[in-house]
Amino acid sequence: MTASAQSGAELLRAAALRLTDAGVEGAERDAQILFLHALGLPRHRLNEALTTPPEPEAAARFEAAIAARTARQPVSQITGRRAFWMHDFEVTRDTLDPRAETELLVETGLEAPFLRVLDMGTGTGAILLSLLAERPGATGIGSDISDAALAVARRNAARIGTAVAGRAEFILSDWYEAIPGQFDLIVSNPPYIALAEMPGLSPEVRDWEPWGALTDHGDGLTAYRRIAEGAAARLAPGGRIAVEIGYEQGPAVAALFAEAGFGHVEIRQDLGQRDRVILAHI
Template identity: 50%
Template sequence: MTTAGAVMAAAAARLRAAGVPDPARDARLLLAHAASVDAGRITLIAPEEIAPEIAERFERLVSLRAVRVPVSQLVGARAFFGREFKVSREVLDPRPETETLIELALSERFERVLDLGTGSGCILVTLLAERAEATGIGVDLSEGACLQASANAVVHGVAARAEILQSDWFAAVEGRFDLIVANPPYLAAEEMGHVAPELRDHEPRMALTDEADGLSAYRIIADEAQGYLTAAGRVLVEIGWQQGDAVQEIFRRAGWGAVTLAQDLGGRARVVSASMPA
């Protein structure tokens, strides 16, 4: 008899040999997905014989994970700020550090929000789900990302308050907003050779790098966002952990009011905020 626990242990060893970070966790999550059970119940089925069809599904998932396809793409979802978001190869995988931006956004009142480069829609949808009176627009250059963001807006019940537009930054945007948020591509082109295979090979390159110095999007936002903000509006942008000084300088040179830097829970520079000039 081949037990689920034995198959899971063998998969973890295989993933470890392939260089996958936290292989035991990934094996557990993938087995739970293959068996259609909650990950917290895996220990209950571990002593049981694994059904052939579950073993076959699990083998396919493990084979893909061994070549560094992200777990979120294999299971089709990723948790973010207490909600499950549908993901695919078309969008950047929502990451815990982006929750720093969410917390800062929620620390002040807003009624209308613009999310630049919305991707999966995790930022826009979360903000609208947390603020029932708010409405917003999410824009992305990728049609696939727009479809994914729209789907997540439906899943989380905010579609009536969210408009998703295909746009190159502000090109298709009209009106003014209390809050503009963005998690733009901030990796420099030269950094792409050093990122994890999960990012480099399986996530959309245009969401990761500007193919230049990693600061192009911040220059665009700093130069144009004031034309889309209300008088008391503010901008929040996620940054790479080494970009704090450079991004703050970009906003200061563009004539913004208060420009501040916030750290994530790991103590790394994560979000630059800027207010309208007095």
Template identity: 55%
Template sequence: MSTVGAALGAVAGMLAAGGVEGAQREASMILAHVLGVPRDRVGLMRDDPVAPDALAEAEALAARRAAGEPMSHIRGWREFWGRRFIVTADVLDPRPETEILVSAALEEPFADVLDLGSGSGCILLSLLAEREGARGVGLEISAPAIAVAERNAEALGLKGRAGFVQSDWYARLRGRFDLIVSNPPYIAQDEMAGLARELAHEPQGALTDGGDGLSAYRAIAAGLGDHLAPGGRVLVEIGPTQGPAVAALFEAAGLRDVAVRPDLDGRDRVVTGRR
């Protein structure tokens, strides 16, 4: 019977051969998932035996990862803002840079949140989890994505404060909100071919607008007059070259205090504005 240490070596070898960076680290993530233990325990179990079916499962998962499938799809979850979110191929994989938007949104109080293109619900649910009295709505055009977001709301105990509606941007929305947030599809169609192979496993409609990457921001800006309360804020994630264009759209929509915020790498990441 194989040991955990031998299984780690075999899985890491498969990942490295598939071009996965950090193969050893990701091998320990796969073994932890298969064995049902925390990842930091795997290194302490190197001499423990591994059942043949567990080894076979680990190697099958490694083959999927080596073929480019994201680790979040393999494990079925991703950590975001200190919480675990269910992730499937129907939603965009929550990423650390999106936490910049969450952090900025939490700088001021809010009671009613609108999340446009909510996907997994990670932005809306993270905000509601940090503000006990707040309520929110997530608009999402994809019914399968809404099903994932609703599972996340239930898992986090937020089902009573978060609602998800199938809608093409504001089409099915009434009312105003004091905070509007969005991580819309912002990759231009001509940039798609150069992206990491993992992104091929994510919903393409959540990545690109099929055009210049700015159509979502035009739609968002057009609806702010009807749906952003006086004094309310809007925050959107952007691509690193889109700051000036999105800021101009917000200014043309009559917002004030428009600003572009960088991420931890110094790249433009979030545009904010106030009505």
């Protein structure tokens, strides 16, 4: 039986086995996501699609998607999108995949009012755009050293709509260098993985996501030193700064902000009870 003559259920079972053999965790879940993506169907139509053979073009798209996943390409890169906070965001190989634990950074930023926000290392723009969507009166800047990432962020802003896109500006900048003005809130999910830790990452991260957004090619703290050193001058009176951290970096990053003159520094934990965010203000 040819691939295009197989029922959806048969194709799905075979694909899940291939993903399992390739070492993919959650193989059945990923196969379903990619199957629906290939067919262009919402999840509630999965059972219906399993009973009949898909069209040859859809079967070919599914085969290509499964081949990519067996090579350990992340699902979000294959489908081109990732759900984060309230929206779906475009994801490419030029950006980090927005992760659920990063939503704690958004939650922390929303704890107090702000009118002006800066998101450094914006990538997809997910953090900045999520914050602005929740605060209709606020404006913000997303910065990155990657033109390609900024292009993705601008497309994500346009996709969300002018109500948010009209309040977001994206700037090519190495941390604070090209950033004008002061801000009520600064946020960042910087590259914090030490170079020595990179070989131990999952293939989905190590082989497919941009290293420049993952590691400082040093001890994992270089970005925090730059951010902490320049933050006080860029914060408006009463302003706050929140950064995502690796789960073992809490004390070290908190110390950097204390040394930079921040009198109030908190370590916030994610749902897994791991250190995830540093919140600081003068």
